[in-house]
Amino acid sequence: MPLFSRRLPHVLTQKDLVLLLAPTYAAARSVDEEEAQDRLAQALAVPAALDDVYRGFSEALRALQGPRTNEDQLMDKLSAGVLARRARAKPAPATPAVSAVLVRLDLEIGLAAEAMRGTLATPRGKALLDEGLRTLGAHVVKDLLK
Known part of the structure; x- marks a missing residue:
């Protein structure tokens, strides 16, 4: 499935994904945030893993897009949320x-x-992995679009 927007990798960079996913990883793996960030940076350096995460975020964004919201509006709002909230995930x-x-x-x-x-x-x-990707994407996107 294609990305929600061509802009998604530019709005949510690999570095941003590391920061946004680190609290979840740290809590689940009982490691500190710095260790979680190091591990996530290594894992997301693998193109297939990064593509999977972007797929989850794309599905979450598609689910949020309403009839009056176009792709660019949603990406602009997401971009503002990344700048304001990525360190407080x-x-x-x-x-x-x-x-x-x-x-x-x-x-x-x-x-x-x-x-x-x-x-x-x-x-x-x-199926469980796909559900998890959607769930994780929805959690982060919802937090960023507040």
């Missing part, structure tokens, strides 16, 4: 779906067992 609620996303990211940096890759590739695992 709150962790997403811990759910099995969000945990699947974190396992996906841990796989990219060698912190999860390779057997988990096969688990996430099953129909049930893929």
Whole structure:
């Protein structure tokens, strides 16, 4: 599925994603924010992992787009939210779906067992991962668009 907007990677840069996802990662993995940021930076340096995260954000933005809101308006509002709130992100609620996303990211940096890759590739695992990506994207987007 294509990105919500061509502007999405420019509005939500890889560095911004690291800052926005770090509280969730830190809370779920019981590490400090600095360690979470280091791990996320490594994981999101993998293009496939970064694409997955952008896909989750794109789905969240599509769900929020109303009939009177065009793509540019939503991206402008998101951009303003990133500037104002990226350093004050709150962790997403811990759910099995969000945990699947974190396992996906841990796989990219060698912190999860390779057997988990096969688990996430099953129909049930893929569905859980997709749900987690949407949930995480929706959580962050909702926080940024306040």
